[in-house]
Amino acid sequence: MAIAIERPRSVLRNRLEPILGFGLLLPSMLVFLVFFYAPAAFLAYISFFHWNIFTSQSQFIGLGNFLILFAQPLFWQALFTSLYFAAVMVPAATLLSLGLALLLREGIRSRRGGVLRSMVFLPHVTPVVATSIIWIWLFDPQFGLLNSILGFFHLPQPGWLASTHWAMPAVIIYSLWHSLGLYTVLFLGALATLPRSVLEAAQVDGAKRWYLFRRVILPLVSPVTFFVVVLATINTLQSFSQIYALTGGPHGGAGGPAFATTTDSLLVYQTAFLYQHFSLASAMSLMLFILILGLALMQKWVADRFVFYR
Amino acid sequence: MDVVNFRGVTKQYGAQSALRGVSFDVNQGEFLVIVGPSGCGKSTVLRIIAGLEHPTAGLVQFGGQNATALSPGDRNVGMVFQNYALYPHLTVSENLAFGLNAVRTPKPKVRERVKEVAKLLELEDMLAKKPGQLSGGQKQRVALGRALVRQPVIFLMDEPLSNLDAVLREKMRMDLRRLHEQTGTATVYVTHDQVEAMTMADRILVMQQGEIHQIGTPDEVYHEPATLFVARFFGSPPMNAIDVRVRHRDGGWVVVSPNHGERAVITHAGAHGQEWERLAGDSGHWLGFRPEFIHMGRAEGVQFSVTVTDVETLGPRSHVHALWGDDPLVFILEHGQSAPERGATVWLTAPNSSLHWFDEENRRVRSLKKIGYVHAVPEAAALINS
Numbered sequence: 001m002a003i004a005i006e007r008p009r010s011v012l013r014n015r016l017e018p019i020l021g022f023g024l025l026l027p028s029m030l031v032f033l034v035f036f037y038a039p040a041a042f043l044a045y046i047s048f049f050h051w052n053i054f055t056s057q058s059q060f061i062g063l064g065n066f067l068i069l070f071a072q073p074l075f076w077q078a079l080f081t082s083l084y085f086a087a088v089m090v091p092a093a094t095l096l097s098l099g100l101a102l103l104l105r106e107g108i109r110s111r112r113g114g115v116l117r118s119m120v121f122l123p124h125v126t127p128v129v130a131t132s133i134i135w136i137w138l139f140d141p142q143f144g145l146l147n148s149i150l151g152f153f154h155l156p157q158p159g160w161l162a163s164t165h166w167a168m169p170a171v172i173i174y175s176l177w178h179s180l181g182l183y184t185v186l187f188l189g190a191l192a193t194l195p196r197s198v199l200e201a202a203q204v205d206g207a208k209r210w211y212l213f214r215r216v217i218l219p220l221v222s223p224v225t226f227f228v229v230v231l232a233t234i235n236t237l238q239s240f241s242q243i244y245a246l247t248g249g250p251h252g253g254a255g256g257p258a259f260a261t262t263t264d265s266l267l268v269y270q271t272a273f274l275y276q277h278f279s280l281a282s283a284m285s286l287m288l289f290i291l292i293l294g295l296a297l298m299q300k301w302v303a304d305r306f307v308f309y310r
Numbered sequence: 311m312d313v314v315n316f317r318g319v320t321k322q323y324g325a326q327s328a329l330r331g332v333s334f335d336v337n338q339g340e341f342l343v344i345v346g347p348s349g350c351g352k353s354t355v356l357r358i359i360a361g362l363e364h365p366t367a368g369l370v371q372f373g374g375q376n377a378t379a380l381s382p383g384d385r386n387v388g389m390v391f392q393n394y395a396l397y398p399h400l401t402v403s404e405n406l407a408f409g410l411n412a413v414r415t416p417k418p419k420v421r422e423r424v425k426e427v428a429k430l431l432e433l434e435d436m437l438a439k440k441p442g443q444l445s446g447g448q449k450q451r452v453a454l455g456r457a458l459v460r461q462p463v464i465f466l467m468d469e470p471l472s473n474l475d476a477v478l479r480e481k482m483r484m485d486l487r488r489l490h491e492q493t494g495t496a497t498v499y500v501t502h503d504q505v506e507a508m509t510m511a512d513r514i515l516v517m518q519q520g521e522i523h524q525i526g527t528p529d530e531v532y533h534e535p536a537t538l539f540v541a542r543f544f545g546s547p548p549m550n551a552i553d554v555r556v557r558h559r560d561g562g563w564v565v566v567s568p569n570h571g572e573r574a575v576i577t578h579a580g581a582h583g584q585e586w587e588r589l590a591g592d593s594g595h596w597l598g599f600r601p602e603f604i605h606m607g608r609a610e611g612v613q614f615s616v617t618v619t620d621v622e623t624l625g626p627r628s629h630v631h632a633l634w635g636d637d638p639l640v641f642i643l644e645h646g647q648s649a650p651e652r653g654a655t656v657w658l659t660a661p662n663s664s665l666h667w668f669d670e671e672n673r674r675v676r677s678l679k680k681i682g683y684v685h686a687v688p689e690a691a692a693l694i695n696s
Contacts, residue, residue: 197395200362205409205456206383215408219399308399 043282051279058279065283075284077259078267079291081168082237085263086295088172089236094228097180098221101187102213117188124181132245135174136161139246164260167247171261174242179235183228190224191217219308226303230296237292240265264288311374312337313464313496314359319368321354321520328354330520331368336464336498341490343499343511345543351520352500356466359498361385373463383412388457388495389466392473394449396441402452403428403437409460427455430489447478454486458493465490465497471506483509504544508532516540538672541598547629547640549666551598556590563590565597570635575612593670601629603664604641606650611661614639618656621649632656 047066050059069075104116123131138145139160147157158166194217202216218225247261248254254270255262262270264284272281314336321329328351336342344352357363358370361382370377372385396405403424410420428434431451441449450470457465470486471479487510490497501507507514508528516523516531516539524536535541535549542548554565554575563586566572575597589595599612616632616639628643630650641658643649650656667675 195393195395197391197393198397200360200382201389201391201395201456202397202408202412203362203382204360204385204387204389205412205460207408207412208383211412215412216397 043285046279047282047286049279051282053276053278065280066287068280069283069287074259074262074267078262078264079287081259081261082263082265082288082291084168085172085175085239086233086236088169089175090229090232092172093176093179093183093232094225096176097183097228098187098225100180100184101191102217104184104188105191117185120184121181123178126178128178128241129245131178132174132242135170135177136246139170161247162257164256164258167256167260171243171246174246175236175239178242179232183232186224186228187221190221194220222303222307223309226299226307230299233295233299234292237263237288237295238265239263240269244269264291312371313373314498315369315371315374316355316358317369317371319355319358319365319370321351321358321363322366328520329358329365332517332520332522333368334515334522334525336496337513339494339496340512341487341497341499341510342513342515343501343507344515344517345501345504345507346517347543348502350517352502352517353468355517356389356468356498356500359385359464360387360389360466386460386462387464387466388460388462390450390453390457390468390470392469394441394453394473396449396452396456398441401438401440402433402444405441405452406433406437406455406459409456423459423461427459430458430492431455446474447482450474450482454489458489462495465495465499467497467499469501470499472501472503486510504546508544516543534674535666536674538596538598538668541666541668541674545600545602547601547642549598549600550604550639550641550660551596551668552634552637552639554595554597555592556586556595558586558590567635567637568594569637589669589675595670595675596668596672598666598668599660599664601640601642603661604639605659605661606641606643606647606656607659608657609659609661611659612665614658614660615655616658618650618652618654621652623649632658 046058048060048062048064050061050064052058100120104113104120106113137143141147141157141159141162144160146160150157158169160166160170198220199212199216202212207215243255243261243263243266247256248266254274255266265288268281268284268288271277271284312335316332316334319329319332320327332351332355344355346352354363358365361377361380361384364378372380377385397408400408406424406427407420410423415423424437428437431454433448433451433455436444436448436452441452444452450473453470467486471482474482483506486499499506499510508531511528513525514528514531515525516536518539524531524540526534526536531540532544535544538551542551552567552575553569554567555572557564557566557572565575567575597612605611614634616634618630618632619638620631622629622631626645628647628649630641630643632639632641639658669675
C-alpha cells in the first residue's frame, strides 16, 4: 500500500500562499486595469455624456450620442465601408493563405521550403506605415509600378488611391500583402500536423486531389480555419494604420477620396482627435465593439457546427 | 496469373538502399507474410505495392501489367495501416463508404456494401460513432472494413495487430485468417512477429537489410531455413549455432570446433569425400540445432557436456541456458521433466536429424542432406570437457 507522506506545512505558509499568488498576478492585472479595462469602461461611460475634456461642463445626455450617430449618413457609410473591407478581406485572406500553405507544404522540410516560408512571412514583420508609403508609390496612377504592368498588358489602369472606386481595393491589396504571411504560417502549422497515414489511406481509397482536399484536409484543418477567420475579422475591423497611411494624408486623416476608405476606426479617430467629439467617438467605438462581438459570436455558432476538433 | 510480381526492385533513399533487387510473386488467393526485423525494408515493399512509393529500379506488375504509372487509387488495393489511419472526422459508416464515394459509386450500392461489411465485421452497432469513441480492437475492425468494402484485388496489411493487447491480438489473428478464407483475396501481411508469420501465412517471405533471405511455407522456413539469419529468426529461444571447421585428419573428415582447441565434434565415416572437400578449409561454418530438439543425456547424435547457468521456468516448459566451454547453448525441457540445478554438469544430445549446416556466407549447405548426415563422436565431445 502506498503511503502519502506530506511535509507538515506551517499555518502561516497556508495563509500566505494565496496572498503570494495574487501578489504575483497584481502587476499584470494593474497594467490591464489601467490601460485596458479602465479606459474601456470609461469609454462606455462617457458615451452617454456630452463630454468636454477641457472643462467640467460635461452633461449626461443618455442615448443622445447614439441618436446623433444614427442620424449621420457618414456613420452608416463608414459602417458599410468597414463591412465591405471585412467581407472581401476575410474570405480572400483565408482562401489565399490556405492556398499558399498548400503550395508551400510540399517543401515543408526542405531548405528551399524554409526560404520560401520566410519570404511569405516577411511582409508581416515590416512596419505598416513605412511599407504603406512604398505602396503609395506602387499605386501611383501615372508613375506607379502596378499601372506600368497593367499598361504593358494593355489592361485598364485604375486611379487606385486617387479613385473613389479603387481606393478600397488598393487598401485591401496592401492589407492582404501585409497579413497573408501570418495566416499562411498558421495554416502551414495545421497542415504539418495532419497524420500522414490518413492522407495515404485516402490516396489508397482512390481519393483524387480535390476529393482529398474537400473531404479530408479541409475538415482536419477546420479549427485553424476558424481561428484565421476570427482573427482576420478582428484585425480587419480594427485596422487603422495602413488606411491612415495610404489614404489619410491628403484627406485630413479621414480616409479616401470622398470618404471612400473611411472605416469605423478612421471615423472614430477623426471624430475624437480631429474634431474633439470624444463622447461621440466613444459611442462609435462601442458600436464597433458590439459589431465585432456579434460577428465573433456568429462565427462561433457556425464553427460549433462545422469545426472538427481532434 | 499472379496478382503482383516484383522483378529486381530496388529502392534508394538518398545513399541508403531500403531494397536491393527484390523479386517475388504474390499468388492468387494466398496469404503471404513478409517478416523481418525493423528497418529490413518490409514496409517499403508494401508501400511500393500500394503505389505510395516508387521503386528506384526494377519492375512491379499488377495482373501481369506494368504498374509504374498506376496511382494508388487506381490499383484497387485495400490497405490496413498500423495505426489504423481512420478518418477521425467521419463516422464509422462514412469511413467505410469513403473509398466507394471517392470513385463515385451509386448511393444504393454504397449503402448495400457498407451494410454487408458492417455485418461481416460486427460493426453494425457503431456505424454512427466516430473513431475517437472506439476501442483499439473496434478501430482495427473498421480499418479492415474500409479495405474490404472496395473488394480489392489484394489486401495489404502493415503490422495491423501490433497496437492491440496480447489477448485481442490472438483473437484477431484467427479472425483475419478466417476472413481471408471467406474472401479468398490475396493478402500481403507485414509483421516483425514470428508467431504471426508462422500461424497465419501460406508462405513466408523473410527479409533482412533490404534483401530476401527465403520464401517458403512456415514448415520450410522452420525446418529448412535458407540462411543462419532465418534459422535464428524463427523459433524461441533461437537456434543454437556453433562455429565449426572441416578438416582432413587421419584419412577421414572431421568437424572441429576452433573454440575448443580444434577438437573434433564430428567425424564422418566414409563416403562423399567430394562434398567434404568442398567444405574443408579455414572458412568458418556454423552448425545449428534447435533448442526444442535437444535431449538431455547421451544418445545418437552430437553430444555435449555442458554447465547449466540459468533455468527459466515458463510453466508448460522450461528454457535451460548452459555453457559448452565458452559457447552458450539453450535447450528446452517439456513440462514434467525435472530441470537440472544451476551449476550442474549435464550431457546433451543434438540428434543427427536436427543438425543444420551453414557455410561461411551463412547460407544453408543443402548437400549435407545428401551426405546422409554425419555421425557424432561422443568421445571427442567428452574429451573437450574433461
